[in-house]
Amino acid sequence: MGPVVPDEDATARAVIDEHGILRQWDEGARLLLGHAPADVEGRPAAGLLAPGTVLTPPAPGEDRWSGTLGLLHRDGRTLSVPLLAHRGRPDRDGRRDWLVLSPPAGGARRPEDDFLTSAALIQSPCPTAVFDERLRLRAVNELMTEVIGLPEERVRGLRMSEIGGKPESVELEQQLYDVFTSGVRRDVETYLRTGGEQHAHAWLARVAPLTDAAGRVRGVCVTAHDFTDQYRARERLQLVNEASVRIGSTLDVTRTAQELADVCVPAFADFVSVDLLEPADSSGDPAPGPITAPVTLRRVAHQSVHPGSPEAVVKPGHVDVYPASSPQADSLLAGRTIVVPDETATLEEWLSWDRLRGERVAEYGIHASMSVPIQARGATLGVAVLSRSRRPDPFTPDDVLLAEEVTARAGVCIDNARRFSRERETALALQRSLLPRSLPRTAAVQAASRYLPAARAGVGGDWFDVIPLSGMRVAMVVGDVVGHGIQASATMGRLRTAVRTLADIDLAPEELLTHLDDLVVRLSAEAGSDGTTGEVGATCLYAVYDPVSRRCTVARAGHPPPVLLPPGGPPRHIAVPAGPPLGLGGMPFESAELDLPEGSVLTLYTDGLVESRERDLDASHRLLCQVLERYSGSLDETCHEILQTLLPPGGVSDDVALLLARTYELPSSQVVVWDVPADPSRVAPLRKRAVEQLDAWGLSEAGFTTELVVSELVTNAIRYGEHPIRLRLIHDDTTLICEVSDSSHTAPHLRRAKTFDEGGRGLLLVAQLTQRWGSRHTAEGKTIWAEISLLGE
Template sequence: MGRVLPFDESASARAVVDENGVVRHWNEGARRLLGHAPGDVEGRPAAALLAPGSVPAPPAPDGGRWSGTLDLRHRDGGFRTVSVLAHHRRTEPGGPGEWLLVSALEGGARRPGDDLLLSAALAQSPCAMAVYDEQLRLRAINDAMAEVVGLPEDRIRGLRAPEISGTPASGDVERRMHDVLVSGVPRDVEAYLRAGGEEHAHAWLARMTRLTDAGGRVLGVCLSAHDFSDQFRSRERLRLVNEASVRIGTTLDVTRTAQELADVCVPALADFVSVDLLEPVDQSGDPTPAPVTAPVTLRRAAHRSVNPGAPEAVVELGRTDVYPASSPQADSLLAARTIVAPDETTALADWLSWDRRRGERVAEHGIHATMSVPIQARGATLGVAVLSRFRRPDPFTSEDVLLAEEITARAAVCIDNARRFSRERETALALQRSLLPRNLPRTAGVQAASRYLPAARAGVGGDWFDVIPLSGMRVAMVVGDVVGHGIQASATMGRLRTAVRTLADIDLAPEELLTHLDDLVVRLSAEAGSDGTTGEVGATCLYAVYDPVSRRCTVARAGHPPPILIPPGGPCRQLAVPAGPPLGLGGMPFEPAEFELAEGSVLTLYTDGLVESRERDLDASQQLLCDVLARYSGSLDDTCHEVLRSLLPPGGASDDVALLLARTRGLPASQVAAWDVPADPSLVAPVRKHVVEQLDSWGLSDAGFTAELVVSELVTNAIRYGEHPIRLRLIHDETTLICEVSDSSHTAPHLRRARTFDEGGRGLLLVAQLTQRWGSRHTADGKTIWAEIALLEE
């Protein structure tokens, strides 16, 4: 059975009227008010009870409640003016509605005991209340406010709020009361302070209202204080968690993420926070799996204090320290849970007795509470965060522990992500550096310098550069950029660089080399997509070949930025090279462009990471690059350094940057000799004689014997198997003598092993044994067979 409450149901009149206006219920109070018995009214229209012409005003727009006065018919035939409150309700969801009409039988008259009841209510109300006069001096408080203040009314009556509290917050409360007193507009003020005699601070909501008499004269201000500490702490916890999700993990840097964790916790949770991370136990960089064994070696990653300079810190940033089993750091790591001191079993002084220096620092700054929270993510222990309080008097609560654990858990995931990214970045960077040339080769054609910088935040990409010596003292220069970042981009870069070197060895023209490279990227895309991925592999590339004899440079590019040329004494300009499509589209042609370069010209090849910037557009970046190159045209290494310093932001570029500078050299005509050779085997001997004489004039007599044999074999083969015209050319620099024989045939020779009784087939084998390298290249008119002879240094 339901509980029976001691209420007099007949003390108020109640009636229920359905949607059709029919009375469904009539109680005893209604009978006492109008004299009609329930049997006389129920089941009849309610309109019969209304006086003629008495029409109730329409209900409010929401239709839920109506109040007003009605003239109702009494049983004696007269009419009574009755104050009625009506509520619209539904007995069940979706069912018909009805109106509940109520009226107090006593009307609005006060009873003799109401004043006493009101006085008792104000005095004993759980809401703390205080009344101040027009001078903002206390005149009265109720029991709840006396408990909040911690003093009886007679001791503080006549004092102002700052004089009662003595805290800075009370001064702000008094200023707000004065505003209410002057303006008459009620105000709400939030304050966080301790009640009288209490250890913990509370969150208070103070509601202020101006008091006036019946004539409107200002009497003072009424202040009612509500303790909303639970709601305040919940709101602050939600705010701090939201702030942590925004502020922690803004970068993929481990140290920066640890510092963000410390910054979020100070001063919201603690006055000093230190974050120490475990050192990786192997070369893979993986974090230490739980559990951890003592003693524990930790590296200080971050700390933060309410005091400038963090004087509470014992360990410097970046330094390691060893923590025994009795330390706050080791205890929480060994237990794999948060530990707070002091608690029921541990005193803070005893906990820190393992380190005298730390104990002295705790006593010096008055640290009275410490909380150690292990940093764990994905089943691995990463480190520990230690939170300390010395300015805030209250100890850590269970809610503080939950909040610290939630924030630390978010930070742990960010730190683990940063560690994984750093490990992958280091791996990709090591792969990248192993695939890039460590030292550029010394060539007769160009003097070169280079720089490579990985992206500051996006990870290592696939930018590369190379300088490749070709036959005939020529030199190839290449710069490329693979789409994407990470290990995959670095690996793709390595494959493309190897392919370029292989294609360069067979002396393909720049446009032909890019065509073969495009086919390779198409195949790589197809292979990458075979495992269900998108398989999109793309790259850009620029390939240039410079001939120091003719001083001409042939350039072709595949969607790559054009090179920049600074001729000696001339203005900086971009070379007009047809853009060409990026590598990987397949079937698109590449067009070369040829330029004559004066000796001492500086050719600049680069990837788009150098000139693409959020601070300026592409044209402005390229103009800035030209300006820097024009100023620093002396040392190529210094120029590279100045280019990167001037164009890249202080925090590093958002994309990889590869930069290659090459200053051209010309080979003097005195170091080149050429002859037309008739197609007559009997004239090979005179040709050899001319060669010896030319070497004597160059001062290279020591190479005469080898050169005779090589020239004799190459010229003889050209006469036998080639097509007229035949031409012999000798080129030399300080270290190398090059013998070239050209003819009109496109058939390339090949090295084969002669059998015992074969009369021929040993010529090219002899050439291969006598020279440091040899080969052939196709030309527009046929082919050229070349061989390089190393010159002995005197």
């Protein structure tokens, strides 16, 4: 029901149930069609449709319908009736009826409606202006004249750019032109100071085309909405959020100070400088006691809306002395934020101590400045000076609170950086030497990684690696050594080296973990020989992926299981036998195999990613899966989003290693396999088939080397191996691989042939002609392989 107001006209109303039966028929409906309620209620509503009327049903899920239908009057006439239908909420029985309405006869346009239309423009609660086809002002209401600051007679006939006289006005006029020419309405946000205002306002200008009866655009209407409060609240929220994310990303003083300046420009100020007090000694801490003038400060960072920060008088890294009455010294001596201009001083008076600074202020139009002390844990570390030139409004009390909040966060981060700078540099240097600087590009996977040391405990023993294997396969490993500090880092380096060595001989994942377990047991024994406890523990996950078969074999030693994101499917944990942690000794490891569709994303990580005091392990795993569900194709962005979602902003209590790998499939067109007969005379035809296959692949330049390699490997397999024997050729854009497999478990080795020996030079020749070669054991025997580079020297 609507509000109770006097109304001589009656709206026609009817209720129709889901089966098309009329349930209610009011007086307005009777006046419209002449049927009494008793005549139509309980009967199909379709009986009121005129012959030939086609009813288009509402779309599935739609709760509103409108249209014009031919309806039968009681006297037999057909009336064309505009209808509007709303679907109601379910009643107790779950039934949802339709309420059908028809406007009263008085709904037609009346002469007095022209007055209402005109009054709506004049008395509109929003500033409104109308522009003609030449984009000249034709009419404004009273509120718009207040916004402009001029009476209508002085601006009527002018363009928007002529009325405002500012770059923002020119941009807004371009928006009016775009709407006029396209006929499509648009919303435009602008931040400017209008006629006679002391402070700039944020305006949402809603620009709409004005069309005549023929549909031609005859002008443009602009309705302005002042959303300054919402704009500033949004701006403050964005700035605080940016500060929480961007400031303190490293334990580096200079970087943290620069992050403070970068966050504030241009979102909050047009120029920001950050100066820190000179430390009293090598510890990096400022001198104790009260601050006295003059104050010696070192410029650590600055940022400007102008490239190169031309407003700056002092360069980063340089020291300057600030006397009393300077912005920096005033706020440091007072221990609070000072804003100029205010009721006590102008900007010119505040900068009178330095002629060059005064000239820069005048040159770049700086009209407001704010000096904020940088403090943390009761100590004053320095000062940040924020200035405005392009932004027309001065700093407000809310701005002061916001600046102090952002600066306080930066102060804590700078203090942390100073306290741990030496330890941090050592940790980072050790980290760079122990972890891979970049991940290799392979035909099997594309990978991205992140490593974060613990915020307090320093560098630890988490590591990750991607190791290319023979046959285009790739190994992925993530491990975690128990503890932190140099000892854990050294152990991590030894384990990573051991994994690479064991991977090079192509051990199966469960065998590799067994050997690694033996190594950790020996390391524990060695560490305990000096009388200390000497216990060494670690966890590890090792996976091998083959892009030809799309098979992935995974084994783990007490490590969190990987998460798989298949293409088009939800993420899930891979069921891999847990296995014991490394260092217990004598216990078996098991592996799991699974097929991976191309484009699958494997997520390998250490427990520091999911273990948190704020939530349980299951909640962390759910969060991880939720982030992976939003995967957009970028592994780097997904790594960043995972860390942002799962890790606290203040740093992690344990190391975090994260490795994402998206799998590729090597097309069958790039792989050929031939059975090799047990007949040495068939080697020559096989060489010919290999060369023909290279020609078909467009790799003819590798034909000579391939002939020699195929000949040597196949001949050796026939002479010394066991049948069945197979030759396989694989290639990608950079490498051609020749593999010969047989049923013998005896591996070949290089030997030095004597001068008159008839043989013994084959494998030496293979080693000289290829970029690398080797052998690997398989369940059926062994495979000898050689890689030929397809890249020019």
